[in-house]
Amino acid sequence: MNILADAVKVTLGPRGRNVVLEKKWGAPTITNDGVSIAKEIELDDPWEKIGAELVKEVAKKTDDVAGDGTTTATVLAQALVREGLRNVAAGSNPMALKRGIEKAVTEIVAELLSMAKSVDSKEQIAATASISAADATIGEMIAEAMDKVGKEGVITVEESNTFGLELELTEGMRFDKGYISPYFVTDQDRMEAVLEDTYVLICNSKIANIKDLVPILEKVMASGKPLVIIAEDIEGEALATLVVNKIRGTFRSAAVKAPGFGDRRKSMLQDIAILTGATVITEEVGLRLDTAEMDLLGRARKVVISKEETTIVEGAGDEAQIKGRVQQIRTEIENSDSDYDREKLQERLAKLAGGVAVIKAGAATEVELKERKHRIEDAVRNAKAAVEEGIVAGGGVALLQAGAAVFKKLSGLTGDEATGAKIVEYAIEAPIKQIAINAGLEGGVVVEKVRHLPVGHGLNAATGEYVDMIKSGIIDPAKVTRSALQNAASIAALFITTEAVIADKPEKSAPAPQGGGDMDF
Secondary structure: OHHHHHHHHOOOOOOOOOEEEOOOOOOOEEEOOHHHHHHHOOOOOHHHHHHHHHHHHHHHHHHHHHOOOHHHHHHHHHHHHHHHHHHHHOOOOHHHHHHHHHHHHHHHHHHHHHHOEOOOOHHHHHHHHHHHHOOHHHHHHHHHHHHHHOOOOEEEEEEOOOOEEEEEEEOOEEEOOOEOOHHHOOEOOOOEEEEEEEEEEEEEEEEOOHHHHHHHHHHHHHHOOOEEEEEEEEOHHHHHHHHHHHHHOOOOEEEEEOOOOHHHHHHHHHHHHHHHOOOOEOHHHOOOHHHOOHHHOEEEEEEEEOOOOEEEEEEOOOHHHHHHHHHHHHHHHHHOOOHHHHHHHHHHHHHHHOOEEEEEEEOOOHHHHHHHHHHHHHHHHHHHHHHHHOEEEOOOHHHHHHHHHHOOHHHHOOHHHHHHHHHHHHHOOHHHHHHHHHOOOOHHHHHHHHHOOOOOEEEEOOOOEEEEOOOOOOEEEHHHHHHHHHHHHHHHHHHHOOOOOOOOOOOOOOOOOOOOHHHOO
C-alpha cells in the first residue's frame, strides 16, 4: 500500500511533481493524476499487490464519482490505515475502531456540505477547473463551455492537430449519421443539406417501396414545406424518387439513417420524436407508413445534414414532454451500473436538455498532447462536481476546519470508538501536510498555523502565503472532498478489520535441466 501511496502523493498540490509512466509501445506518458499513476503500478509480491489493489480501488471509486480528488483520497487512505493498524497492534478492538471512524466521517461529511458555497458565477467555475488542470487558460475555456451548454450539457475533449485550444459549440441536437445520398446537398460549398422550417418523419424500419411513402409525401408537398426522413434505411425506388424530385426541384427532402443499433436506436429515435413533436412510426405500436397522417410528423426550425452527422435546431416538441423525458433519462443514469451506459445516457441527456461543446486540445509533442488532454478531462469533471454540490476552501483546509468543528460534538464517544474518531482527526491533516511538504515547507508547522486562522483561510502553496482560500480562487468541489474522505475511510475500515489474507501460492521455478555428461560444455 505504501509503495503505491508514496508514488501518488508526490503529485499533490500546486507544487506537486509529475510522474512518468512507461508504455510498452509508443512514447511514455507524463501525468500528475493519481488514478492514472495508481493503475500503472503492478507489484510482484502477492501480499503487497493485495494492499496496492485496495488503495487503487479508493482512487478509482473517487475518480468515478467525482472525477478528481484521487490523490487526496490515496493520501487519506494511507494515513487512516497506518494509524488504524498501529492502534490494532497496540490492542484496540478493530470493530470499535471501525465504528468510531464511520461516526467521525459521517459528521465531517455533513459539516463539509453545510460549509459548501453554491457555484453561481463563471469565475468560480473557471477557478475550480484551473486548479484541477493547473492552467488558467483551460479553466476559462471550460467555464465558457459550461456557460454555453448548461450543467446538463456534455463537454468532450478531442485531440487536435493544431497547437493550442479551440472551443466548438453545437447548437441543437446532433447525432452521428449523415445523408444517405450526396444528391440531397443544398449547400455545395460546405457539402451540407440545409432544410429550414421542415417536417420530420421518423420511422423505425426500412423504406424501400415508394407506395408506402407516396401518401405522406403528397400531403407534405401540398403544404409547400421540405421533409427530413429519419429511418433505419431508405433504398430502392423510395430513395430514387426522393433524389429525382430533389434534382428537378419539385420537392425538397433529405433522407438520413437512424443513429445507433437495437434498443439504443429505439431510445434515440424516441428522443428525436419528443424533441420535434413527432411520433415514431413503428409496427410495434400499430402505426404504418402507408396510412400515416400529418399529425405523426414533427417540425424543426432548421435541420443541417452533412456527410457524417445531422443537427436538428429548435424542434417543435412539447416542453412538458421534453422535461419528462429528461427526468426519465436522469433516473436511468442514477440506476445504471455500467460506465459505458452512463456515458451514453449522459450524451442523450445533453442533446435533449443542454448542448454539446467540444474542446480541441493541441500540443507540440504526442507526450504533451496526451497529458494535456487528460488534465482537461479531469478539470471538466471537477467543474461539473463543483456545480452539483458547491465549493469549499481548497488546499486541504476544508477537511481540517470541518474536523475542528466536528470533534467537539464527538466528545461523547468512549473507549476504542473515541480512538477511531481520533484516527480520523489525525488523518485529515495528511492532505495539507503533503501539500506543504511538496512545496518545500514543514507540514506540521503549516497545520498548526492553519488551525489558528479564521475559517476558510489557509496556505497558498504556490506563493507560501496564508490567504482567504475562496477569495483567492483556491477552491475544491465539495463532492470531490467528500468522496475522497468517504472512499478512503471505507477501505481503511476494511483494512483494519481484516484478520487473514489468502493469496495465490507462488509457483516454484522449474529446476535447471541435468547436465549431459561430457557434452554440456
